[in-house]
Amino acid sequence: MEIRDLTEDDLGAVLDCRTRAFGPLSGDDVRSWRTVVTPLFAEGRYLGVFDGTRLTGAGRINDFVQWWHGRPIPMGGIAGITVAPEDRGRGVGRALMRALLDRCAGLGYHVSALYPATTPLYRGLGWEHAGGRYRVKLPAEALRTLLRDRSEPGTPLRRITPDDAPEIGKVLGRVLGAARASGPLAWEERLVRHWLDDDSEYGYLADDGYVVYSWDGGDLDVDNLVAGSEATARALWSLVGSSSSVARTVTATVEPSDPLLWLLRERKDEHVTITRWMFRLVDLPAAVAARGYPDPVTAETVVEVDDPERPANSGAWLLSAAGGAASATRVPAGGHAAPRLTINGMSALFAGVPVATLRRAGLLTGGTPRTDETLAALFAAEPYLLDYF
Numbered sequence: 001m002e003i004r005d006l007t008e009d010d011l012g013a014v015l016d017c018r019t020r021a022f023g024p025l026s027g028d029d030v031r032s033w034r035t036v037v038t039p040l041f042a043e044g045r046y047l048g049v050f051d052g053t054r055l056t057g058a059g060r061i062n063d064f065v066q067w068w069h070g071r072p073i074p075m076g077g078i079a080g081i082t083v084a085p086e087d088r089g090r091g092v093g094r095a096l097m098r099a100l101l102d103r104c105a106g107l108g109y110h111v112s113a114l115y116p117a118t119t120p121l122y123r124g125l126g127w128e129h130a131g132g133r134y135r136v137k138l139p140a141e142a143l144r145t146l147l148r149d150r151s152e153p154g155t156p157l158r159r160i161t162p163d164d165a166p167e168i169g170k171v172l173g174r175v176l177g178a179a180r181a182s183g184p185l186a187w188e189e190r191l192v193r194h195w196l197d198d199d200s201e202y203g204y205l206a207d208d209g210y211v212v213y214s215w216d217g218g219d220l221d222v223d224n225l226v227a228g229s230e231a232t233a234r235a236l237w238s239l240v241g242s243s244s245s246v247a248r249t250v251t252a253t254v255e256p257s258d259p260l261l262w263l264l265r266e267r268k269d270e271h272v273t274i275t276r277w278m279f280r281l282v283d284l285p286a287a288v289a290a291r292g293y294p295d296p297v298t299a300e301t302v303v304e305v306d307d308p309e310r311p312a313n314s315g316a317w318l319l320s321a322a323g324g325a326a327s328a329t330r331v332p333a334g335g336h337a338a339p340r341l342t343i344n345g346m347s348a349l350f351a352g353v354p355v356a357t358l359r360r361a362g363l364l365t366g367g368t369p370r371t372d373e374t375l376a377a378l379f380a381a382e383p384y385l386l387d388y389f
Contacts (some may be wrong), residue, residue, distance in 0.1 A: 001092070003099045006046040006058065008038060013055040014048070014082075021082035035194055037080070046109065047099050049083075049092050056087040057096050061104060062389055066111065068350075069179040069292030069381060072287065073324050074098075074171065076109035076282065077185070079389050081117070097125050098116060101282065110287040111350075112280045113185075122278050126309050128344035128363070129385030130279035130351035137251045137271040142222065142264055143241025146234045152374050155235035160203030160210060162174075165192040171210055175228040179253075180292065182352055182381035204239060211236040215247075222252035224386055225260075233259055252384050277385055281347045284313040288328040291350070291376055295324040301374045303365075306331060307343035312341075319377055339367030339375065352381025 006014060011034065018033075019025060027034060040046045040060050049057040062077035070275070078100055082094045116122050140217050145204050147154060160168070169186055176184055187195070196203060196212070201223070202386035203212040220240060227233035237260055240250055254260060261267060281287050284305065300320045307313035316333040319326060341349065343365030349355065355376040358364040 001056075001090075001095060002050045003047055003095060004050065005041070006048045007041050010041075010048060010055065016048070016059050017058055017082045017084055018057055018080065020085055026211075028130065032194075035375065039190070043119065044103065046080075047096065049096050051087070052296040055084070056090075057081075058098050059096050061100060061109075063383045064113075064185040064389075066183065066185045067176045067181050068111075068290075069294070070177045070183055071290060071292035072186070073290045074109050074187060076104035076107065076112045077389050078104075078114035081114075086222055089203050093121050094125070097121065098309065101125065101280075104282050105310065106126040110281075110283045110290055111347075112282050113277055113385075115275065115277050123344060125280075126307060126343040126347065127278040127280040128348040128351075129276055130348055130354075131355060131385060132256070132274040132276050133385045133388060134254050134256055134259075134358060135251060135273045135275070136254050136258075137249055138264070140241050140244035140247045140250050140287065142145055142235045142266065143250055144244045145238070146241065147238035149312070155206050155229075155231045155241065157206050159234060160196055160205045162193040163197045164203075164205055165189045165196060165347055167205065168192055168196075168210060169230075170226060170381060171208065173203070173225055175208060178228060180373060184386050187387070196290055203235065203262035206232045206235065207230050211240060213250075216251065218247060220250045222250060225252065225254075227259070230259070230263070230289065233263060235262070236365045239330050240336050244338055250276075255386075256384050275388065279351045279383075281307075281313060281343065281350060282310070284317065284346065285328040285330075287350065288317075288319065288326055291326065293321050293326050295322055297377050298322045299374045299378055301371050301378075302331060302338040303346070303375070304338045304340045305343060305346045306341070308348075309343070313346075318377065326378065337366070337368055337371070340365050341370050349379050350374060351383045352379055 045061040048055050053174050059081040064075040064077045065072040066075035172186055201214050203214055209226050210234040211225040212223045304316045316331050317328040318331045341364050345358050355372045
């Protein structure tokens with residue numbers, strides 16, 4: 001079994017492995033897939049597992065920025081993990097994921113996230129369930145009425161074009177930073193351009209928000225809607241709802257506590273589906289230093305972490321926080337009444353999974369009620385993703 005960087009010459013074999021694993025793609029989808037993945041080969045972000053000359057598995061690393069308590073962190077988004085059906089059960093997936101984890105570290109990603117097709121493989125290598133992608137179905141008419149007075153000048157909106165990709169990134173960063181958001185990500189600019197160049201996607205941009213949506217049969221699907229103010233939220237959602245004479249429902253990706261749900265006049269029965277994603281610390285001290293924290297929290301506590309896959313993360317760490325920033329400094333192990341965490345537990349803690357949940361799940365042991373309270377205050381978050389990858 002050999003693991004190496006893939007090249008454009010391997011594109012046909014990768015596509016074959018992908019279709020055998022996930023099913024065939026349409027002609028348009030194949031062209032879009034090629035556009036998305038081809039640049040990754042030269043960047044060392046697509047790895048393959050070979051048995052002789054035959055490709056048995058492949059996986060890629062997407063170049064993302066992910067916000068944690070309002071601060072952007074470089075994140076390696078693992079995707080496209082495929083193993084040929086005849087090679088399953090031979091350890092191909094585990095070997096591939098180890099190589100991708102090492103490559104994430106080599107490329108400078110502090111953290112990593114993925115959407116799992118199966119949990120045990122990823123959990124066994126340190127990724128842990130952290131958050132969800134929330135999809136809610138709403139009556140289109142309920143959105144149409146969010147704009148209170150259509151006779152008054154509202155929030156200026158204009159149609160989005162591919163040339164707006166840089167502005168989309170700026171707006172996203174401002175809104176997520178101000179909201180102290182945890183989990184949402186930003187794509188590479190070239191991929192945002194590719195997304196906005198899709199004739200089936202319709203987008204509108206404001207100074208502090210944007211929406212991108214599409215038709216799904218006779219109804220609407222909101223891929224992304226970001227708004228930094230009530231006025232912009234009302235303007236964007238009501239624009240989507242203005243199609244209520246044709247579309248009966250709108251399915252939208254939202255935050256867990258999305259302001260929309262407090263703007264709706266009627267809110268009783270909500271149909272929400274959640275797609276779970278997993279998260280892992282790649283470089284513990286770098287991730288701790290890059291993350292944002294509640295400004296009022298000033299604290300010091302020691303945690304002991306065990307990471308068999310990346311020993312540099314293992315050991316005792318002094319977490320010091322003040323003024324919305326924190327650091328992790330290595331200290332001698334032992335002699336502390338310190339909480340002990342697997343890397344799974346530490347990754348989940350970093351992502352805002354409640355300390356009480358981690359303790360009852362066995363991902364956190366030791367420590368005291370006081371250290372539990374300190375960690376809960378320091379890493380408080382409600383993680384979510386707006387995008388699937």
